[in-house]
Amino acid sequence: MTHPPPAGRRTLVLGGGFGGITVAVELRQLVGEEHEILVLDHRQHFLMGLRKLWALVGAGGLEAGRQPRPALERHGIRFLRREVTAIDPATRRVTTDQETFEADFLVVALGAEPRADLVPGLAEHAYNVWDTDDVPALADALDRFDGGRIAIVIAGAPYPCPPAPYECGMLLDDHLRERGLRDRTTLTVTTLQPMLLPNAGRAGSTWLGEQLTARGIAFRVGRAVERVEPGRIVYAETSLEADLVIGVPPHRPPAVVTASGLTAGGPWVAVDPATLRTTHPGVFAIGDVTQIKLANGLPLPKAGLIAELEGRQVAAGIAAAVRGTASPPPFDGRAFCFIEMGKTRATLVEGDFFATPEPVVALQDVSARHAEEKRRFETERLARWFGAGEGDR
Ligand SMILES: Cc1cc2nc3c(=O)[nH]c(=O)nc-3n(C[C@H](O)[C@H](O)[C@H](O)COP(=O)(O)OP(=O)(O)OC[C@H]3O[C@@H](n4cnc5c(N)ncnc54)[C@H](O)[C@@H]3O)c2cc1C
Numbered sequence: 459m460t461h462p463p464p465a466g467r468r469t470l471v472l473g474g475g476f477g478g479i480t481v482a483v484e485l486r487q488l489v490g491e492e493h494e495i496l497v498l499d500h501r502q503h504f505l506m507g508l509r510k511l512w513a514l515v516g517a518g519g520l521e522a523g524r525q526p527r528p529a530l531e532r533h534g535i536r537f538l539r540r541e542v543t544a545i546d547p548a549t550r551r552v553t554t555d556q557e558t559f560e561a562d563f564l565v566v567a568l569g570a571e572p573r574a575d576l577v578p579g580l581a582e583h584a585y586n587v588w589d590t591d592d593v594p595a596l597a598d599a600l601d602r603f604d605g606g607r608i609a610i611v612i613a614g615a616p617y618p619c620p621p622a623p624y625e626c627g628m629l630l631d632d633h634l635r636e637r638g639l640r641d642r643t644t645l646t647v648t649t650l651q652p653m654l655l656p657n658a659g660r661a662g663s664t665w666l667g668e669q670l671t672a673r674g675i676a677f678r679v680g681r682a683v684e685r686v687e688p689g690r691i692v693y694a695e696t697s698l699e700a701d702l703v704i705g706v707p708p709h710r711p712p713a714v715v716t717a718s719g720l721t722a723g724g725p726w727v728a729v730d731p732a733t734l735r736t737t738h739p740g741v742f743a744i745g746d747v748t749q750i751k752l753a754n755g756l757p758l759p760k761a762g763l764i765a766e767l768e769g770r771q772v773a774a775g776i777a778a779a780v781r782g783t784a785s786p787p788p789f790d791g792r793a794f795c796f797i798e799m800g801k802t803r804a805t806l807v808e809g810d811f812f813a814t815p816e817p818v819v820a821l822q823d824v825s826a827r828h829a830e831e832k833r834r835f836e837t838e839r840l841a842r843w844f845g846a847g848e849g850d851r
Contacts, residue, residue: 460551460558466492469776470552470561472542474499474527476506476762477745478567479843480769481776482535488777496536496561498554499527504844506762506836507619508798510593511626514600515633517801520593523836525844532845542568545718547738563740563776566720566727567769570618570709570746570760577613577708579686584611584705587626588618599702600633605642606701611691612649613683614708618746618760620655621807623647623706624666625798631673632800645675646698648691650682657759658807658819665821669799709760711747725749731758731812732788734772742775744768752791754816759809763835764793791817796832804828 469485471478474497482495509523527537540554550564572588574581585596608630610623627647634640647654647670653663654670654677670677681693686705691698710716711726720727720736726749729735734742745765750758758764767789774786791812796804806822822828840846 460560462560463562464492464494466490466494467562467780468494468496468560469563469565470550470559471495471497471565471567472545472552473497473567473569473745473747474501474504474530474537475567475569475745475765477569477765477769478565479504479530480766481565481567481744481773482530483533483843484770484773485776486533486535488773489780491534493780494536495534496538496559497527497530498538498540498542498552498559500539500541502527502539505590506839507588507622508832508836510587510590511622511629511798513593514587514597514626515629515801517629520590523840525840525846529844542712542714545714545720547718547720547736547741550738550740561740563779564742565769565772565776566715566736566741566743566747567745567765568712568715568747570616571712572617572707573614573710574705574707576710577683577685577705580613580683580705580707583686583688584703586705586707588706588709596704600630603639603643603702605639607644607699608646608702608704609691609698609700610645610647610704610706611683611686612647612651612706614706615649615651616749616757616760617706617709619762619795620657620759621666621795621797623649623704624654624670626704627670627675628673628800629798631675632802640674645673646677646700647675648678648681648683648693648698650680652680654679656756657809657811657817658821659816662807662819662821666797669824673800709746715747726757731791733775733785734768734789735775742772744772750791752811752817753814756817758791758811759793761793761795763795766839767793796828796835798829798832799824802826802829804832806831
């Protein structure tokens with residue numbers, strides 16, 4: 459059955475993650491109730507990526523961060539749990555496992571999918587902390603861990619949250635020290651990229667390398683994984699023995715996005731960086747499913763905060779079109795993130811990513827204050843979006 463827009467207009471948001479939720483919540487404040495805002499996601503609950511790392515090291519459970527998407531209805535936003543099975547950007551028609559929707563404005567915010575299957579042995583012999591479903595099994599394996607060799611292996615790029623594998627290493631370092639296992643454990647991070655954090659440039663990558671070295675965490679760059687075998691990671695010219703392998707798999711857009719033609723033969727959805735518009739009128743794409751090339755040729759990092767900022771931009775753009783007012787100022791590519799440097803300290807990274815001839819990225823001090831700010835980053839959003847914690851006040 460096909461559902462045309464109601465008498466007002468409809469914005470249809472595909473994906474209720476960082477980007478999709480932001481579009482819906484921000485747009486609701488800018489347009490009247492006659493404009494329907496409908497969010498579709500195949501998962502009932504929202505959970506931030508940072509929770510996955512906390513869950514591994516006893517810094518907070520997954521449940522505490524899980525929020526039901528139907529709670530968005532408190533804002534006057536419709537949510538339906540649906541599998542999006544086809545997108546026709548030319549007509550803005552979207553087919554789900556149950557019905558077809560038409561929309562005046564369509565926002566594609568379906569994220570990036572971890573694809574461990576693209577590297578032989580990665581799914582079988584490594585834990586994939588990028589996939590929520592794998593987190594409990596890795597947490598159990600770490601509970602049973604009694605010393606040995608742990609390897610964190612970045613097997614594909616770009617991947618969501620570039621610093622997260624290193625945060626994982628530093629959180630594990632603290633956790634193993636607390637458990638008296640650090641002396642009996644080696645920690646190694648390997649990446650296929652030429653430096654640890656290409657978006658932070660050579661200086662930022664060198665700084666991060668020094669931080670890892672100070673904690674006794676080894677690292678290797680330029681190591682593309684060919685396959686993972688039981689107890690061994692095989693690279694082009696060398697290999698690494700490990701008792702426990704944590705994999706960061708290659709990522710791809712969901713198949714439904716590729717099939718829609720929105721990637722136009724490229725790996726990700728291309729958008730106008732200023733407006734997040736695709737080449738199809740009324741169709742926007744934001745967050746991890748997109749790729750924006752920066753002045754130095756690198757892609758804009760895939761991060762929750764960036765998806766959120768892009769979501770704000772799109773909400774303002776749709777509201778201006780609905781109200782017939784001037785377009786908002788362009789998206790400026792300025793963003794920040796907190797890198798956890800262990801369980802109690804973090805640094806703040808601020809980036810002016812659209813700067814030329816290359817992005818300008820600045821790192822602040824490592825402090826307990828930034829670690830607290832990272833905790834607040836989650837609680838403030840869960841409260842704003844879902845009303846989380848209201849009953850506790
Ligand atoms: C371990 C880890 C730590 C991280 N830490 C941070 C951090 O500290 N700060 C930060 O800013 N970012 C962090 N990130 C990155 C952040 O989670 C992502 O960049 C962000 O979620 C991207 O937002 P998005 O809206 O583009 O996609 P997502 O949030 O992934 O949302 C996409 C949504 O689409 C839905 N979907 C996909 N396909 C379909 C379909 N066919 N039908 C219906 N629904 C579908 C999914 O269920 C999902 O809810 C972290 C990520 C990881 C893995």
